[in-house]
Amino acid sequence: xxxxxxxxxxxxxxxxxxxxxxxxxxxxxxxxxxxxxxxxxxxxxxxxxxxxxxxxxxxxxxxxxxxxxxxxxxxxxxxxxxxxxxxxxxxxxxxxxxxxxxxxxxxxxxxxxxxxxxxxxxxxxxxxxxxxxxxxxxxxxxxxxxxxxxxxxxxxxxxxxxxxxxxxxxxxxxxxxxxxxxxxxxxxxxxxxxxxxxxxxxxxxxxxxxxxxxxxxxxxxxxxxxxxxxxxxxxxxxxxxxxxxxxxxxxxxxxxxxxxxxxxxxxxxxxxxxxxxxxxxxxx
Amino acid sequence: xxxxxxxxxxxxxxxxxxxxxxxxxxxxxxxxxxxxxxxxxxxxxxxxxxxxxxxxxxxxxxxxxxxxxxxxxxxxxxxxxxxxxxxxxxxxxxxxxxxxxxxxxxxxxxxxxxxxxxxxxxxxxxxxxxxxxxxxxxxxxxxxxxxxxxxxxxxxxxxxxxxxxxxxxxxxxxxxxxxxxxxxxxxxxxxxxxxxxxxxxxxxxxxxxxxxxxxxxxxxxxxxxxxxxxxxxxxxxxxxxxxxxxxxxxxxxxxxxxxxxxxxxxxxxxxxxxxxxxxxxxxxxxxxxxxxxxxxxxxxxxxxxxxxxxxxxxxxxxxxxxxxxxxxxxxxxxxxxxxxxxxxxxxxxxxxxxxxxxxxxxxxxxxxxxxxxxxxxxxxxxxxxxxxxxxxxxxxxxxxxxxxxxxxxxxxxxxxxxxxxxxxxxxxxxxxxxxxxxxxxxxxxxxxxxxxxxxxxxxxxxxxxxxxxxxxxxxxxxxxxxxxxxxxxxxxx
Numbered sequence: 001x002x003x004x005x006x007x008x009x010x011x012x013x014x015x016x017x018x019x020x021x022x023x024x025x026x027x028x029x030x031x032x033x034x035x036x037x038x039x040x041x042x043x044x045x046x047x048x049x050x051x052x053x054x055x056x057x058x059x060x061x062x063x064x065x066x067x068x069x070x071x072x073x074x075x076x077x078x079x080x081x082x083x084x085x086x087x088x089x090x091x092x093x094x095x096x097x098x099x100x101x102x103x104x105x106x107x108x109x110x111x112x113x114x115x116x117x118x119x120x121x122x123x124x125x126x127x128x129x130x131x132x133x134x135x136x137x138x139x140x141x142x143x144x145x146x147x148x149x150x151x152x153x154x155x156x157x158x159x160x161x162x163x164x165x166x167x168x169x170x171x172x173x174x175x176x177x178x179x180x181x182x183x184x185x186x187x188x189x190x191x192x193x194x195x196x197x198x199x200x201x202x203x204x205x206x207x208x209x210x211x212x213x214x215x216x217x218x219x220x221x222x223x224x225x226x227x228x229x230x231x232x233x234x235x236x237x238x239x240x241x242x243x244x245x246x247x248x249x250x251x252x253x254x255x256x257x258x259x260x261x262x263x264x265x266x267x268x269x270x271x272x273x274x275x276x277x278x279x280x281x282x283x284x
Numbered sequence: 285x286x287x288x289x290x291x292x293x294x295x296x297x298x299x300x301x302x303x304x305x306x307x308x309x310x311x312x313x314x315x316x317x318x319x320x321x322x323x324x325x326x327x328x329x330x331x332x333x334x335x336x337x338x339x340x341x342x343x344x345x346x347x348x349x350x351x352x353x354x355x356x357x358x359x360x361x362x363x364x365x366x367x368x369x370x371x372x373x374x375x376x377x378x379x380x381x382x383x384x385x386x387x388x389x390x391x392x393x394x395x396x397x398x399x400x401x402x403x404x405x406x407x408x409x410x411x412x413x414x415x416x417x418x419x420x421x422x423x424x425x426x427x428x429x430x431x432x433x434x435x436x437x438x439x440x441x442x443x444x445x446x447x448x449x450x451x452x453x454x455x456x457x458x459x460x461x462x463x464x465x466x467x468x469x470x471x472x473x474x475x476x477x478x479x480x481x482x483x484x485x486x487x488x489x490x491x492x493x494x495x496x497x498x499x500x501x502x503x504x505x506x507x508x509x510x511x512x513x514x515x516x517x518x519x520x521x522x523x524x525x526x527x528x529x530x531x532x533x534x535x536x537x538x539x540x541x542x543x544x545x546x547x548x549x550x551x552x553x554x555x556x557x558x559x560x561x562x563x564x565x566x567x568x569x570x571x572x573x574x575x576x577x578x579x580x581x582x583x584x585x586x587x588x589x590x591x592x593x594x595x596x597x598x599x600x601x602x603x604x605x606x607x608x609x610x611x612x613x614x615x616x617x618x619x620x621x622x623x624x625x626x627x628x629x630x631x632x633x634x635x636x637x638x639x640x641x642x643x644x645x646x647x648x649x650x651x652x653x654x655x656x657x658x659x660x661x662x663x664x665x666x667x668x669x670x671x672x673x674x675x676x677x678x679x680x681x682x683x684x685x686x687x688x689x690x691x692x693x694x695x696x697x698x699x700x701x702x703x704x705x706x707x708x709x710x711x712x713x714x715x716x717x718x719x720x721x722x723x724x725x726x727x728x729x730x731x732x733x734x735x736x737x738x739x740x741x742x743x744x745x746x747x748x749x750x751x752x753x754x755x756x757x758x759x760x761x762x763x764x765x766x767x768x769x770x771x772x773x774x775x776x777x
Contacts, residue, residue: 048572052453054615
């Protein structure tokens with residue numbers, strides 16, 4: 001049986017994440033495993049004292065203070081997480097799923113994911129996390145890292161779940177999007193939905209040829225496919241097509257550019273997830 | 285992976301890291317000056333070193349949030365080198381120290397820290413605190429009562445002010461207040477400006493002016509080796525303190541390489557060798573510094589303040605510096621260790637105290653640590669040797685006795701092992717059951733040999749049973765008793 005791994009953190013995206021999970025689980029006939037991470041964010045400081053002096057055994061005192069502080073905070077976080085998972089299970093059961101398990105782990109999502117992914121076929125998570133609420137255009141800090149590290153397809157849930165009828169494959173000819181096409185052909189998740197393919201950026205004969213070839217494969221698998229090749233900035237072209245064609249799901253390969261470029265300007269992928277207000281299914 | 289960690293280690297805690305960097309930089313300035321004075325060089329040598337080391341370790345170190353700069357532990361090791369050969373040789377020794385530290389990192393010697401017991405570490409910090417305190421005493425020599433009053437006043441500010449507000453670093457206020465008093469009272473007090481040259485420009489790249497030959501190496505190597513050892517030791521100790529405080533891991537071997545690179549850069553830019561600082565690092569974590577940015581910021585702010593405020597630094601009275609250094613000494617000393625003397629095992633306390641005494645006598649932390657490590661090893665060997673028991677039972681017929689050996693057999697326990705057998709008893713057969721024993725070295729194998737051969741010479745048949753695999757290989761390679769003609773070889777044994 002297939003398994004969907006759903007990451008939840010209790011943000012405003014959580015209910016929608018569960019709805020997306022339910023949709024995918026029903027189509028894939030999969031069980032769901034919910035994971036809630038208790039990340040203490042040790043890389044950030046909770047207290048700061050600028051007195052700058054050193055008394056007798058300041059180090060020991062500081063350690064005691066930090067332990068006391070985190071003890072209370074993290075106990076609360078654990079209890080909160082438990083409630084969250086109970087609510088999540090109820091949500092999924094009400095949506096008609098029977099096989100739902102849940103788990104809490106300490107640490108960072110990315111690290112836990114590498115071993116959890118082994119036994120799952122799809123990862124679902126919200127576009128924005130709990131801590132990202134204050135900055136509207138800021139993506140969940142975990143999202144980009146998860147997509148980059150994940151070996152499984154990642155379904156990024158949008159704020160609200162809308163019934164999914166049409167999906168758009170942003171075809172760039174890269175190996176990740178080929179993976180997406182193979183997934184569409186082999187897995188039941190997208191079967192029966194209206195398929196649109198879009199090639200953006202520099203268009204030449206070769207690009208057109210590969211686009212048609214990929215579309216052919218999908219048609220063979222029983223999809224009705226429309227193709228379109230549009231020159232221009234991919235980010236812009238894709239988001240326009242999404243609105244025009246009233247697409248409900250964007251399928252794309254993730255992170256094609258070099259790491260250096262991502263670090264400096266961010267990637268098309270990140271931009272796409274940010275600007276399109278629909279769920280995105282990502283392959284790496 | 286590298287990029288993922290990069291932004292996490294640098295940019296997860298930006299505002300706090302920057303503020304902590306300022307707090308640390310303010311404390312680094314008096315320390316860098318004071319440690320230069322200990323080493324016998326111009327204050328600018330320590331200040332340039334602190335800038336270079338802080339910035340380089342921020343990028344290359346293995347422990348985000350740790351502060352490295354010019355330190356007392358290192359300064360104490362340079363005194364005679366500077367006195368006898370001058371600054372240029374110190375710079376050369378600094379470069380060599382860096383190279384040796386990188387080598388240590390490549391050889392993964394960071395792991396070797398496990399041989400330094402907690403008692404030795406406590407002895408290290410206590411000795412360091414005592415030496416830093418003692419280094420302040422010459423400042424009082426020949427000074428009038430004003431000096432004592434100023435230092436006492438400074439300490440009152442340092443420890444009193446945080447009771448009123450924790451928003452401003454109290455050592456900074458101490459320095460400002462004492463400087464104002466010293467300038468306006470017209471008291472005859474020595475100032476930082478009297479102690480040597482202060483930097484007025486950014487550090488510049490320079491090769492040390494020493495001849496490149498074996499003579500130079502012979503001069504600097506005896507200094508570079510203890511500098512390497514002490515630098516890495518304090519750095520790795522500090523790293524594990526930060527690991528504990530922040531409940532996160534660090535890369536110890538990367539830290540060794542980072543420290544080495546920092547010292548090489550420092551040596552080329554006219555700075556002295558340095559390492560991680562326990563006190564400053566605690567201040568950094570206390571002030572909310574967690575990421576690499578805090579370390580880099582401390583170095584950059586230090587340089588900005590020195591270059592911009594250079595003229596003002598000169599008029600800081602030595603009394604203010606002494607007060608800050610006494611604070612550092614108090615903060616470095618492990619006061620809990622005094623209480624623990626009563627609770628801890630006597631051997632641990634003895635190791636700690638011996639480490640302190642040796643360091644205070646030699647002014648060399650490396651020697652103290654070496655003695656401490658040796659002592660802990662000997663005391664451990666002694667204790668491990670006690671974990672050996674030999675029991676026996678005689679069969680009903682009185683002809684056969686079985687000895688049961690339990691525990692660790694090695695050079696320390698071999699004597700007790702050999703003495704545990706009763707050779708006066710007249711038996712026809714003896715079984716030595718070593719199922720629950722382990723033979724660690726050739727001393728213990730020789731002891732077993734001796735016992736077996738002794739029984740055999742009395743005409744007693746001996747059976748050794750239950751040699752486990754590890755013991756068996758060692759016994760098989762070394763032992764005589766199971767080889768033909770064993771008895772004849774006995775005299776040579």
